[in-house]
Amino acid sequence: xxGRDHPRVVxxxxxxxxxxxxxxxxxxxxxxxxxxxxxxxxxxxxAAEEVRARGGQPLAVEADVADDDQVEAAAARVERxxxxxxxxxxxxxAAVFAPFLEVAPEEYRRGVExxxxxSVNGARAALRRMTERDAGHxxxxxxxxxxxxxxxxSVYCASKxxxxxxxxxxxxxxxxxxxxxxxxxxxxxxxxxPQFRLGLSRMPHEAQPVPPIYQPEVAARAVVWASEHRxxxxxxxxxxxxxxxxxxxxxxxxxxxxxxxxYSSQQTGEPADxxxxxxxxxxxxxxxxxxxxxxxxxxxxxxQLPLSLHRGALAAGLGLLGAAAGAALARxx
Numbered sequence: 651x652x653g654r655d656h657p658r659v660v661x662x663x664x665x666x667x668x669x670x671x672x673x674x675x676x677x678x679x680x681x682x683x684x685x686x687x688x689x690x691x692x693x694x695x696x697a698a699e700e701v702r703a704r705g706g707q708p709l710a711v712e713a714d715v716a717d718d719d720q721v722e723a724a725a726a727r728v729e730r731x732x733x734x735x736x737x738x739x740x741x742x743x744a745a746v747f748a749p750f751l752e753v754a755p756e757e758y759r760r761g762v763e764x765x766x767x768x769s770v771n772g773a774r775a776a777l778r779r780m781t782e783r784d785a786g787h788x789x790x791x792x793x794x795x796x797x798x799x800x801x802x803x804s805v806y807c808a809s810k811x812x813x814x815x816x817x818x819x820x821x822x823x824x825x826x827x828x829x830x831x832x833x834x835x836x837x838x839x840x841x842x843x844p845q846f847r848l849g850l851s852r853m854p855h856e857a858q859p860v861p862p863i864y865q866p867e868v869a870a871r872a873v874v875w876a877s878e879h880r881x882x883x884x885x886x887x888x889x890x891x892x893x894x895x896x897x898x899x900x901x902x903x904x905x906x907x908x909x910x911x912x913y914s915s916q917q918t919g920e921p922a923d924x925x926x927x928x929x930x931x932x933x934x935x936x937x938x939x940x941x942x943x944x945x946x947x948x949x950x951x952x953x954q955l956p957l958s959l960h961r962g963a964l965a966a967g968l969g970l971l972g973a974a975a976g977a978a979l980a981r982x983x
Contacts, residue, residue: 657707659732660877661685661725663715663772664742666693667938668843669791671700672866673739675940676874678706685709685728685735687721688742690933707732715742715768716760725775734783737877738776740769741791744930745849746805747857747916757850758805760930765809770816777820780831787877790817791869792837794893798904800860801912802853821882834876837894839887841866842948844938850928855917862889863948866940868955875959888954 660677664670666688677684678701686697691712698708709732713720728735744764746753753761773788780786795803796810814835821833840859843866851857864887872886885891896904927934941948 658682658736658877659685659728659734660737660739661687661728661735661772661776662739662741663687663768665697666690666933667697667848668845668940668942669838669841669866669869670739670741671697671940672870673741673873674701674706674708675704676867676870677737677877678702678704678708680874681705682737683707683709683732685711685724685732687711687713687715687724689714690929690938692935692937693933696937696939714764715771716763718771718774721768721771721775725779729779735776735779735786737787737789738772738780739789739791739873739877740772742768742772743791743806743809743845745803745845745857746851746930747802747846747849748852749802750804752852753805757930761805761850762809762812765806766812766816769813773816773820777831781824781827781829784830787832787834788820789873789876790833790835791873792835792883794837794839794887794890796835796837797894798897798901800908800916802916832880834881834884836869836873836876836884836886837890838869839864839889839952841869842942842944843940844942846942846944847926848929848934848938850930851922851926853913853917853922856920856922857916858918858944859942860912860915861947862887863944864952865945865948865950868950868952872955872959885958886955887952891954891958 660682662670662674665674665686674684674686674697684701684706686694688694694710698710701708711724713724715721744761746761776788793810795807796814799807817835824831840863842863846857869886872884876884
């Protein structure tokens with residue numbers, strides 16, 4: 651059955667630009683009803699038109715995910731206008747690129763309120779409804795930086811680490827209750843999104859993702875796949891796998907490596923404009939689209955991703971090959 655035969659109701663936070671917008675596009679292509687939550691009205695309207703053009707039914711909702719009342723009101727509106735929520739994707743975040751001591755307390759608080767508490771609020775609104783029906787899928791956009799902190803992004807790294815703890819707790823509680831609601835974290839690599847021009851930055855040069863860089867559509871396809879399967883985690887990109895495993899096996903070495911390279915790898919050679927507006931406390935006017943300025947360096951595919959998504963079939967195949975090899979050796983002996 652296709653999405654058009656069984657359209658689902660999907661909520662995507664942070665959907666006015668970047669990865670959230672790419673995720674909305676991907677769900678629209680399977681014919682789903684897609685609620686777009688964000689603060690930027692121009693971006694929401696443009697994203698809604700793109701969802702409609704791709705075969706989905708959009709609903710644009712202006713909401714600040716850091717405000718629990720706004721998120722709850724948005725969820726209620728989605729269910730009134732589109733129907734019961736089947737999938738909720740917590741994607742909204744606020745980027746801050748600066749050394750820890752150069753981030754003011756109110757800036758740090760706001761970054762955590764959006765990136766961490768915004769997902770707490772989204773999870774609460776989704777689970778209130780899903781657990782009542784004993785059905786639904788909550789998806790958290792995670793990151794390789796949920797396992798490995800890097801310099802200049804302590805707000806984001808701390809928030810993503812905290813979300814890992816939150817979702818461990820939620821999974822255990824749902825299992826205790828015998829719930830059929832699924833919770834999946836999709837951990838992302840560096841992506842070519844507008845956040846590197848919209849985030850608050852105190853670096854001398856323009857911000858950039860740490861290479862290798864992927865297009866957001868790569869990650870969006872993984873999110874849609876995750877919504878159709880019962881998987882605890884999905885890792886996107888070879889760099890994500892390397893970062894997570896490297897942090898587990900050699901955290902101290904990574905500290906020293908990032909101390910040497912972490913500042914330069916997150917900056918281009920282009921001087922930053924200290925007067926450039928940022929989106930931390932209010933939206934930057936205009937429609938900022940899906941991609942950032944790194945199209946010429948971004949990968950449109952991930953060789954690792956199909957292996958991650960189909961690891962069961964891969965393991966079975968490797969098992970059969972092993973058995974065949976063993977049988978062949980036995981015949982020779």
